[in-house]
Amino acid sequence: MSAGVPEPDSRGWTVLGGYLGAGKTTLLNDVLAATAGRRIAVVVNDFGSINVDADLVSATGQDTLELADGCVCCSLSDGMAAVLERIRAIEPAPEHVLVEVSGVGDPLAVARWGDHPGFRRNGVVVCADVESVRDRARDRWVGDTVLRQLRGADTVVLTRTDLVAAHRTEAVAAWVATVAPHAEVLWDRQAVLARLEVGYGSATPAGTQEPDQHLSRHRSWSVVGPGPVDASALVAVLADLPPDVVRVKGRVRTSADPSRWTVVQLAGARVAYDDGGPVAGPGLRSSLVVVCAGDRSGDPPVVGKLRGLLGGDD
Amino acid sequence: MPLVIYPAALVRTMDPARPTAEAVAVQDGRVRAVGTVQELEGYGEHRLDDRYTGRVLLPGFVEAHAHTMGGALWRHTYVGYDERMSPDGRRWPGCRTLESVVDRLREAERALTDPEEPLLAWGLDPIHFPGERLDRRHLDAVSVTRPIVVVHQSFHVSTVSSAVLRADAITAETRVEGVVRDADGEPTGELLEPVAMGLVRSVPTIGRMGFDRGGLLAFGADARNHGITTIVDLGNTDLMDDEAVAGFREVVDDARFPARLSVFHMGGGLAQAVAAEVATERLLSLRASSSDKLRFGHVKLVLDGSIQGYTARLQPPGYLPDDRVGIWLIPPPVFAEMFTTFHRAGLTVHVHCNGDEATELFLDTVEAALAAHPRWDHRHTVTHSQLTTPAQYRRMATLGMCANVFANHLWYWGDEHRDLTLGPDRASRMNAAATALRSGVPLSLHSDSPVTPMDALATASYAASRRTRSGAVLGEHERITVPQALHAMTLGAAYMLKMDHEVGSLEAGKLADLAVLAEDPFECDPDSLREVQVVGTMVGGEPFTVGRDGA
Numbered sequence: 006m007s008a009g010v011p012e013p014d015s016r017g018w019t020v021l022g023g024y025l026g027a028g029k030t031t032l033l034n035d036v037l038a039a040t041a042g043r044r045i046a047v048v049v050n051d052f053g054s055i056n057v058d059a060d061l062v063s064a065t066g067q068d069t070l071e072l073a074d075g076c077v078c079c080s081l082s083d084g085m086a087a088v089l090e091r092i093r094a095i096e097p098a099p100e101h102v103l104v105e106v107s108g109v110g111d112p113l114a115v116a117r118w119g120d121h122p123g124f125r126r127n128g129v130v131v132c133a134d135v136e137s138v139r140d141r142a143r144d145r146w147v148g149d150t151v152l153r154q155l156r157g158a159d160t161v162v163l164t165r166t167d168l169v170a171a172h173r174t175e176a177v178a179a180w181v182a183t184v185a186p187h188a189e190v191l192w193d194r195q196a197v198l199a200r201l202e203v204g205y206g207s208a209t210p211a212g213t214q215e216p217d218q219h220l221s222r223h224r225s226w227s228v229v230g231p232g233p234v235d236a237s238a239l240v241a242v243l244a245d246l247p248p249d250v251v252r253v254k255g256r257v258r259t260s261a262d263p264s265r266w267t268v269v270q271l272a273g274a275r276v277a278y279d280d281g282g283p284v285a286g287p288g289l290r291s292s293l294v295v296v297c298a299g300d301r302s303g304d305p306p307v308v309g310k311l312r313g314l315l316g317g318d319d
Numbered sequence: 320m321p322l323v324i325y326p327a328a329l330v331r332t333m334d335p336a337r338p339t340a341e342a343v344a345v346q347d348g349r350v351r352a353v354g355t356v357q358e359l360e361g362y363g364e365h366r367l368d369d370r371y372t373g374r375v376l377l378p379g380f381v382e383a384h385a386h387t388m389g390g391a392l393w394r395h396t397y398v399g400y401d402e403r404m405s406p407d408g409r410r411w412p413g414c415r416t417l418e419s420v421v422d423r424l425r426e427a428e429r430a431l432t433d434p435e436e437p438l439l440a441w442g443l444d445p446i447h448f449p450g451e452r453l454d455r456r457h458l459d460a461v462s463v464t465r466p467i468v469v470v471h472q473s474f475h476v477s478t479v480s481s482a483v484l485r486a487d488a489i490t491a492e493t494r495v496e497g498v499v500r501d502a503d504g505e506p507t508g509e510l511l512e513p514v515a516m517g518l519v520r521s522v523p524t525i526g527r528m529g530f531d532r533g534g535l536l537a538f539g540a541d542a543r544n545h546g547i548t549t550i551v552d553l554g555n556t557d558l559m560d561d562e563a564v565a566g567f568r569e570v571v572d573d574a575r576f577p578a579r580l581s582v583f584h585m586g587g588g589l590a591q592a593v594a595a596e597v598a599t600e601r602l603l604s605l606r607a608s609s610s611d612k613l614r615f616g617h618v619k620l621v622l623d624g625s626i627q628g629y630t631a632r633l634q635p636p637g638y639l640p641d642d643r644v645g646i647w648l649i650p651p652p653v654f655a656e657m658f659t660t661f662h663r664a665g666l667t668v669h670v671h672c673n674g675d676e677a678t679e680l681f682l683d684t685v686e687a688a689l690a691a692h693p694r695w696d697h698r699h700t701v702t703h704s705q706l707t708t709p710a711q712y713r714r715m716a717t718l719g720m721c722a723n724v725f726a727n728h729l730w731y732w733g734d735e736h737r738d739l740t741l742g743p744d745r746a747s748r749m750n751a752a753a754t755a756l757r758s759g760v761p762l763s764l765h766s767d768s769p770v771t772p773m774d775a776l777a778t779a780s781y782a783a784s785r786r787t788r789s790g791a792v793l794g795e796h797e798r799i800t801v802p803q804a805l806h807a808m809t810l811g812a813a814y815m816l817k818m819d820h821e822v823g824s825l826e827a828g829k830l831a832d833l834a835v836l837a838e839d840p841f842e843c844d845p846d847s848l849r850e851v852q853v854v855g856t857m858v859g860g861e862p863f864t865v866g867r868d869g870a
């Protein structure tokens with residue numbers, strides 16, 4: 006694309022941060038698996054070997070770029086400009102870019118590159134290993150780094166929750182809420198995936214969301230199912246949403262045309278339905294994520310209704 | 320090859336066993352002997368060469384921390400505040416006002432024939448123009464059509480002309496942080512930090528850390544102009560690439576290239592590094608293929624950022640203004656793994672540690688690595704070592720480590736460190752060359768070109784005087800003597816490159832590398848040391864003249 010021509014802000018820019026071993030690459034690979042067939046570019050800024058599943062990446066036509074080079078005086082990486090240029094050159098353009106930041110990197114700083122022409126800044130997702138994050142946050146060498154990462158997050162994803170009792174996960178979630186009160190804390194893997202799968206977050210840069218989203222705690226649910234979904238029933242369910250539902254996002258195959266995706270998005274008070282292109286392969290499931298404000302304990306009724314519609318196995 | 324005897328006004332050998340001499344005798348690129356002319360004539364068939372009559376000869380200086388990018392910058396227009404000599408020997412007076420910056424750019428603009436070609440300049444330091452700011456209007460006065468980019472000395476800010484703003488669609492609507500705006504919200508042309516600087520896509524950036532033939536030639540010439548005969552490229556990202564290595568050989572092994580070069584592998588902290596195990600194997604084979612002039616095999620790792628950028632890792636009490644403590648460039652456990660891999664393989668590792676917490680981590684890592692894999696004479700080096708404490712220097716002595724101290728910071732940023740980043744106490748203790756020597760730690764001093772200019776005598780002068788730009792002496796008790804500073808710039812640096820048996824002093828059998836000076840630097844006071852004129856160098860018996868011979 007020649008300089009001076011305005012580009013569509015087409016490519017979502019989502020940043021994955023978190024300390025070494027927090028589960029960034031695992032999450033990245035899960036997202037790539039869940040989004041097989043969609044155009045997602047991956048940027049890794051990690052040390053040693055690159056452990057993004059290379060087969061997966063090449064099998065689905067996704068592009069993996071490495072971040073290299075840096076500033077001679079302080080070594081801060083400025084190779085990102087070149088990475089953006091390479092992503093701009095990819096044809097057809099990827100819908101999304103997922104950036105895995107180094108374990109000591111500041112994901113919020115990397116998120117700023119998402120304001121560049123041709124990109125759309127999405128959220129900052131920070132992985133936190135429930136088993137170790139609180140110790141890491143007190144660590145002599147990296148405590149401040151870990152806390153800075155969490156404070157920069159829009160979403161904190163708790164990882165390795167399968168290895169601890171539920172009450173410990175809850176306790177870590179409560180602690181994260183004190184460190185990063187603005188962040189949403191998720192750990193249900195399907196909810197996390199659904200969120201990332203549909204293009205994480207909104208087009209709103211961090212810090213400019215409505216104040217109520219900032220201050221309150223959110224919970225989210227994901228609904229995934231083989232579909233196809235009855236189109237008119239879906240519209241009916243989503244037409245009547247209670248006010249604590251702040252976000253519904255996802256893509257579904259509907260009975261109207263099971264060969265194409267329908268992208269569903271609650272924007273303001275209105276639900277938009279847009280064509281999401283052809284369904285690239287068999288076995289791809291419909292998925293929706295529902296985010297509610299407040300500390301609700303049980304499932305909201307809308308989630309139950311959507312499960313019924315999607316034939317949800319979750 | 321016949322013996323050639325070079326009589327001089329004085330020879331300073333840096334060898335305490337024979338500290339001064341009248342002349343040097345050279346044979347087959349090596350020192351045959353130093354002594355009186357009469358003595359040297361006793362070594363058999365010879366020729367007298369009187370080119371150095373009246374000159375003072377020292378071992379060629381060794382710069383153990385610089386980057387080839389320092390040479391590459393001279394492709395572009397210099398607009399800095401201080402007078403500098405370009406590799407071709409031309410003197411560029413400092414631009415003391417914004418008007419003179421604009422005049423320099425006009426002159427450079429007139430020399431460009433292709434109207435499309437962008438004009439790049441570097442070296443601007445706005446600290447010298449308080450209350451004024453270079454902006455797009457200054458640059459538009461040079462040309463309204465030609466793209467112009469001025470990169471500031473910090474390398475963290477650039478100023479661009481309206482033609483660039485237009486070409487890259489940088490407007491009032493641009494959201495990116497770091498785009499400086501005027502009262503109407505329009506970009507002024509100033510772009511802060513890489514995220515905003517990266518908006519400029521129509522003009523290429525000013526340098527990189529891979530192999531760069533032209534930059535390398537200029538780097539060698541720059542060294543020659545400052546009496547430096549051994550230079551280090553401290554951290555190259557291209558050594559896994561055969562073509563780049565062949566490029567290095569072609570340039571450096573050519574007799575016309577006026578310096579020896581030790582190319583370190585950039586092992587981590589900057590680039591997407593190859594795995595340490597892979598790099599190690601490659602480096603061992605490259606090391607075996609080193610020539611007299613071109614050396615491979617050492618490793619550079621980068622642990623933290625810079626003090627002036629508040630990104631160096633500091634132990635308590637941290638920075639002066641607030642509770643920032645800096646950033647790590649490599650996660651500590653990854654650093655330990657990488658370092659230990661290189662250490663076990665017998666390689667020497669120089670680690671960028673600006674802050675004392677970075678030094679502390681490095682020392683803990685070395686201690687653990689030595690306990691697990693004992694090794695003598697490793698010469699692992701703390702490079703920059705700006706805030707290394709006395710206790711850390713004592714540990715370094717015990718661990719067998721070396722310090723390469725960033726003395727130029729005292730002059731270039733000393734006032735800022737005292738007033739803004741650290742406060743007077745710790746600023747007075749920074750770059751503690753005297754403490755290093757008192758503790759018995761082998762010492763060198765460096766420029767980190769292009770961060771500051773590569774000029775061995777100036778670097779020695781800053782360590783000896785510790786004077787800042789404002790004229791204050793920053794930490795008088797950390798001053799070292801002129802002879803100590805010159806030792807650091809010769810044998811001291813050679814030692815941490817494991818080249819002290821070959822260069823760094825003038826002794827029988829060592830390589831015939833000389834710095835040719837107009838006067839005796841040992842007789843200078845610390846401040847006037849940097850005024851001593853460099854006339855030329857000799858590398859392996861080959862003479863080079865400042866601004867002329869060689870590359």
Ligand SMILES: Nc1nc2c(ncn2[C@@H]2O[C@H](COP(=O)(O)OP(=O)(O)O)[C@@H](O)[C@H]2O)c(=O)[nH]1
Pocket residue numbers: 023024025026027028029030031032056108132164165166167168
């Ligand atoms: N049991 C379990 N292991 C996980 C989970 N997420 C990551 N891991 C493991 O933790 C290790 C580090 O994960 P990785 O994604 O490479 O971390 P990164 O350094 O943040 O990229 C790997 O061995 C993963 O398999 C999880 O949710 N549960």
Ligand SMILES: [Mg+2]
Pocket residue numbers: 029030031051056105
């Ligand atoms: Mg990873």
Ligand SMILES: [Zn+2]
Pocket residue numbers: 076077078079080081474475625628
């Ligand atoms: Zn820097």
Ligand SMILES: [Zn+2]
Pocket residue numbers: 077078384385386553767
């Ligand atoms: Zn450097």
